[in-house]
Amino acid sequence: MAATAPRQGLPPRLLEIDGLKVHFRTDDGWVRAVDGVSIGIDRGETVCVVGESGCGKTVTAMTVLKLIAMPPGRIVGGSILWQGRDLVPLAPAEMQSIRSKEIGIVFQEPMTSLNPVYTVGEQIAETLRQHEGLGRRAALDRAAEMLRLVKIPNPQRRVHDYPHQFSGGMRQRVMIAMALACGPKLLIADEPTTALDVTIQAQILDLMAEMKERLSMAVMLITHAMGVVAETAQRVVVMYAGKVVEEAPVGALFANPRHPYTQGLIRSIPRIDRAATHKVRLEAIPGTVPSLLNPPPGCRFAARCRHATEACREAEPPLRELAPGHFVACIHA
Structure with a gap:
């Protein structure tokens, strides 16, 4: 597995997900939403987890903080090592001490994550009172400082405003301020720019990059946008x-994608350097994602792959290291 590959002479990873399996019980059976995923994140590193909707990337991220509903969700295998400590067996009270204080999270839609009946200052201050032991006044002052840090104008006044008084981009800044209030070592950002227009998306990504450098933290960014991946990872x-199905340094992934699925994702990106001189038709990946209730044997991408052979449908391909740090789960790579 890529996340557990030997790391001669290197320190242990900040976060190491190894062979994680998360299944959900439904009326039709068990959905294998995450099925043997391994991901490692080093200190100060930005790792993008990319894939189309339903591929398991958000469930993987939510499981790190044990935010999936259990039941119907269930961790059926694997480990989640946080600074060497397995989070899987921890009780809810033990996980509460890790959330926000050590691992912060920014959700996709801030309006559904912020409580509409409390001011944004009160919501940031609550995190500080719980994890830092600050009094009400000190926590509110720190909340205003966090709003200033994420570039919200007039933070001393706006700390008393309610979520509906902020624009979508400003609400996402509030969520980032809340996630970073206790100085976590890792920020998990789940599609943080999906609901925003392009200009605001760029501002939020720049802000996250600035906060990462300022606080020396790692970032796990969940996205389906390959442009965001190229810009941040x-x-x-x-x-x-x-x-x-593939893991690589960002430059190697875009220069030489080895898995047919990754190649399809990259071919589906508009190219402005070609659009002006050529009429380039964007490629779509044919077919549909297989059911995770009863996934097919062998490679799960085989039914949509132009290179698939009978061998692909018989045995599941392991992740192989084809170049330093470049792992691919494809027998034809």
Whole structure:
């Protein structure tokens, strides 16, 4: 597995997910949403987890903080090592001490994550009172300082405003301020720019990069946008149908994608350097994602792959290291 590959002479990873399996019980059976995923994140590193909707990337991220509903969700295998400590067996009270204080999270839609009946200052201050032991006044002053840090104008006044008084981009800044209030070592950002227009998306990504450098933290960015990946990642993990199919440094992934699914994702990106001189038709990946209730044997991408052979449908391909740090789960790579 890529996340557990030997690391001669290197320190242990900040976060190491190894063979994680998360299943959900439904009326039709068990959905294998995450099926043997391994991802490692080093201190100060930005890792993008990319894939189409339903591939398991958000479930993987939410499981790190044990935010999936259990039941119907269930961790059926693997480990989640946080600074060497396995989070899987921890009780809810023990996990509460890790959330926000050591690992912060920014959700996709801030309006559904912020409580509409409390001011944004009160919501940031609550985190500080719980994890830092600050009094009400000190916590509110720190909340205003966090709003200033994420570039919200007039933070001393706006700390008393309610979520509906902020624009979508400003609400996402509030969520980032809340996630970073206790100085976590890792920020998990789940599609933090999806609901925003392009200009605001760029501002939020720039802000996250600035906060990462200022606080010396690692970032796990969940996205389906390959443009965001190219702009922000140091390393990329590509997921498909609950599994990791490719992992590589960002430059290597875009220069030489080895898995047919990754190649399809990259071919689907508009190229402005070609659009002016050529009429280039964007490629779509044919077919549909297989059911995770009863996934097919062998490679889960085989039914959509132009290179698939009978061998692809018989045995599941392991992740192989084809170049330093470049892992691919494809027998034809």
